Amino acid sequence: MASVNPPRGMRDFLPADKARRERVLAVIRERYRAHGFDEIETPVVEEHARLHAGIGGDNEKLSYNILRRGLDADGIRAAADDPAALSDLGLRYDLTVPLARFYATNRGQLPTVFRAIQIGPVWRAERPQKGRYRQFVQCDIDIIGDDTARAEAELITASLDTIDALGLEGGSVRINDRRALEWMLDSFGFTADERPGVLITIDKLDKVGPDGVAAELRGRGVTPGAVDAFDAFLKRPQTREYNPYGERQIRKALPEGAPEELIAHLVGLGDAVAAARPDAGEPPLVYDPFLVRGMGYYTGTIFELAHPSVDYSLGGGGRYDGMIGRFLGQEVAAVGFSIGFERIVDLVTAVEVEAAQAVVLVHDADVPTTELLAHKTALLRSGDAARVRLERRPKNLKALLERSAADGYTAFAAVRAGDAVGELQIKPLG
Numbered sequence: 001m002a003s004v005n006p007p008r009g010m011r012d013f014l015p016a017d018k019a020r021r022e023r024v025l026a027v028i029r030e031r032y033r034a035h036g037f038d039e040i041e042t043p044v045v046e047e048h049a050r051l052h053a054g055i056g057g058d059n060e061k062l063s064y065n066i067l068r069r070g071l072d073a074d075g076i077r078a079a080a081d082d083p084a085a086l087s088d089l090g091l092r093y094d095l096t097v098p099l100a101r102f103y104a105t106n107r108g109q110l111p112t113v114f115r116a117i118q119i120g121p122v123w124r125a126e127r128p129q130k131g132r133y134r135q136f137v138q139c140d141i142d143i144i145g146d147d148t149a150r151a152e153a154e155l156i157t158a159s160l161d162t163i164d165a166l167g168l169e170g171g172s173v174r175i176n177d178r179r180a181l182e183w184m185l186d187s188f189g190f191t192a193d194e195r196p197g198v199l200i201t202i203d204k205l206d207k208v209g210p211d212g213v214a215a216e217l218r219g220r221g222v223t224p225g226a227v228d229a230f231d232a233f234l235k236r237p238q239t240r241e242y243n244p245y246g247e248r249q250i251r252k253a254l255p256e257g258a259p260e261e262l263i264a265h266l267v268g269l270g271d272a273v274a275a276a277r278p279d280a281g282e283p284p285l286v287y288d289p290f291l292v293r294g295m296g297y298y299t300g301t302i303f304e305l306a307h308p309s310v311d312y313s314l315g316g317g318g319r320y321d322g323m324i325g326r327f328l329g330q331e332v333a334a335v336g337f338s339i340g341f342e343r344i345v346d347l348v349t350a351v352e353v354e355a356a357q358a359v360v361l362v363h364d365a366d367v368p369t370t371e372l373l374a375h376k377t378a379l380l381r382s383g384d385a386a387r388v389r390l391e392r393r394p395k396n397l398k399a400l401l402e403r404s405a406a407d408g409y410t411a412f413a414a415v416r417a418g419d420a421v422g423e424l425q426i427k428p429l430g
Helices: 015-032 058-064 073-078 096-109 147-165 178-186 193-204 205-220 224-234 247-253 260-274 339-351 368-382 397-406
Strands: 045-046 065-067 085-091 114-123 135-144 172-179 286-287 299-308 315-319 332-338 358-363 387-392 411-413
Touching: 015 114, 015 135, 015 147, 015 339, 045 096, 045 358, 085 193, 096 114, 096 135, 096 332, 096 358, 135 147, 135 339, 135 397, 147 260, 147 299, 147 315, 172 178, 172 260, 178 193, 178 224, 178 260, 193 205, 205 224, 205 387, 247 260, 260 286, 260 299, 299 332, 368 387, 368 411, 387 397
Parallel strands: 172 286, 358 387, 358 411
Antiparallel strands: 045 085, 065 085, 114 135, 135 332, 172 299, 299 315, 315 332
């Protein structure tokens, strides 16, 4: 007999959980719209060739592919060694690749600088574990058509404003630039073909430390002199003085001789964020020269959202100027920021987003249906309730009211046959 549980890595949500998720999503949408972004929707299915075009990084390996229609057993055996022959479609593993395809398809109907919101489920064939699911919601904002630091500043400002609105004040953003990373690796002496593997190792710095990174790099067999230079840089003497985000912090974090245009870009980004948040003091930004982010399509600024209550990121993104050009044959500037909804929704459990009053009408068995529906309609039309549910009075009223409170209801009223419409006595739950 088949299991009644959902597939591994996927979840059911009870009414109260679903309601809380939707309230959090409503806040996210409202703040994104307030910052000038417009919501779009793309299909959950994309062409197999697009999902496996070499622009999705490791996520491509986690794609759920859809078997071609009409293949019989012989056809499946003949195509067994060729995934593209077996599948012509797949479930989206992120929202960025679909957005690039969307823009290429619809750019004639979009503004020169397009600010997009995309919110929806994605699927990855992950190994299920705590906090890692095979189906989860992503909340993305992207700006297409603006190649200046203003676009990054808008994304960072909107994201910080959003988590503030959810009661998660105190967030900060770690910032780097893939061009600075490439320059740094080149200055140490790593060859171009060594750099992808080197970046994978550098991304482990906060977990294994400088010695662990150096040991793994030597184990990879990369240029020994480059590893020595990098190891020496990691272990260089440093003062413990505090420097807010700005030119001094950035210069101290990079080897000498960093390109001035890159430093100016990063400094300007901080100035823009500070101007957008004048009441917040210094910008909540930290320059991290070893921030990598795993997606291979990033071409410039990259960032991650941090919060002092947890030791993992709550979102991130970066500039991916080369992706849309893969569909159009011409370069189009693009940068995006994704909030980790599944992580954030767990953090705001104690910071409930205000919900409109929801009322349970507990009625006796002999109350006519016509009267019940008249009471319900009157409450909804008067604005005294945004949500009304009818429940027949059980023997255990306390259990009913407790379950209703767990489902997000805030009040109840007892209804008896003949009660005047509009004159029910509404009492708070709990």
